[in-house]
Amino acid sequence: MAQDLSGRTVVLIGGGSGIGFQVALAAAEAGASLVLGSRNLDKLSNAATQIEQQYPAVKVQYGAVDVEDEASIGRFISDIESIDHLLVTAANYVTGSLEELSLEQAASPFVSKFWGQYNAVRHARPKLSADASIVLMSGAAGARPPGAAPAYVACNSAIEGLGRGLAVELAPVRVNVVSPGTVEGNLWANRDQAVRDAAFESYRGATVLHSLPQERDVAEVVMMLFSNRAMTGATIFPDSGYTFH
Numbered sequence: 417m418a419q420d421l422s423g424r425t426v427v428l429i430g431g432g433s434g435i436g437f438q439v440a441l442a443a444a445e446a447g448a449s450l451v452l453g454s455r456n457l458d459k460l461s462n463a464a465t466q467i468e469q470q471y472p473a474v475k476v477q478y479g480a481v482d483v484e485d486e487a488s489i490g491r492f493i494s495d496i497e498s499i500d501h502l503l504v505t506a507a508n509y510v511t512g513s514l515e516e517l518s519l520e521q522a523a524s525p526f527v528s529k530f531w532g533q534y535n536a537v538r539h540a541r542p543k544l545s546a547d548a549s550i551v552l553m554s555g556a557a558g559a560r561p562p563g564a565a566p567a568y569v570a571c572n573s574a575i576e577g578l579g580r581g582l583a584v585e586l587a588p589v590r591v592n593v594v595s596p597g598t599v600e601g602n603l604w605a606n607r608d609q610a611v612r613d614a615a616f617e618s619y620r621g622a623t624v625l626h627s628l629p630q631e632r633d634v635a636e637v638v639m640m641l642f643s644n645r646a647m648t649g650a651t652i653f654p655d656s657g658y659t660f661h
């Protein structure tokens with residue numbers, strides 16, 4: 417069934433690259449107007465140009481926002497008239513063991529990924545249309561820890577709980593969570609090759625499908641959650657069977 421998002425405004429914080437950018441392309445194909453946000457305006461400008469070249473009828477706005485700075489989230493959202501769909505893939509954090517990380521490093525996924533999404537939803541709330549939907553970003557490590565990274569694991573689980581809590585509070589606005597496994601895409605492309613190769617091999621071996629999800633696979637789940645009127649409070653794992661939920 418082809419999705420139709422014509423007349424809808426899709427806000428993608430982190431939409432200049434990776435999973436967010438793939439959602440931007442899919443939403444543009446479905447006819448939505450887009451608002452992209454992140455810290456680097458050049459990156460957003462390039463992303464907007466690519467989308468407009470591919471989908472000339474689509475309106476693409478973009479603006480600077482840092483999800484670790486609540487005031488900047490407020491400024492970014494204040495420029496948007498109304499919001500029909502929201503996804504926040506923006507986050508940067510350190511992962512590691514209880515033993516090796518300082519408390520500040522251990523808190524970084526919460527500061528960036530948890531409170532970043534919480535604050536984005538808090539500022540977006542007055543602008544949400546009655547049939548809006550929000551997709552929160554988690555990560556399959558929350559359900560199946562791949563190694564010693566307890567704070568990162570806990571952060572992802574907390575985001576899944578946040579999704580259930582917000583689904584109750586914000587209804588009829590729908591809130592769901594996407595929890596990808598290790599994705600072959602932009603985030604890992606920017607990591608050291610030896611680390612990436614080892615992580616990819618280990619991940620493939622830990623999945624039922626012996627494969628790596630692609631950004632487009634995750635984007636397709638997000639698009640379904642944006643549109644499907646029966647989905648709320650759910651967490652979906654596009655992870656090649658890593659968590660086997």
Ligand SMILES: NC(=O)c1ccc[n+]([C@@H]2O[C@H](COP(=O)([O-])OP(=O)(O)OC[C@H]3O[C@@H](n4cnc5c(N)ncnc54)[C@H](OP(=O)(O)O)[C@@H]3O)[C@@H](O)[C@H]2O)c1
Pocket residue numbers: 429430431432433434435436453454455456457459481482483484505506507508528529553554555556595596597598599600601602603604
């Ligand atoms: N890729 C995976 O394997 C995977 C697996 C599980 C979960 N995830 C989750 O997916 C999210 C990352 O998405 P991705 O894989 O698509 O990575 P990505 O390509 O690196 O995208 C992240 C985007 O967020 C923006 N960003 C980073 N920090 C920001 C901040 N403080 N404020 C505003 N924008 C910020 C970046 O743009 P700027 O540099 O312009 O700010 C970038 O465009 C994270 O929450 C991650 O935990 C990813």
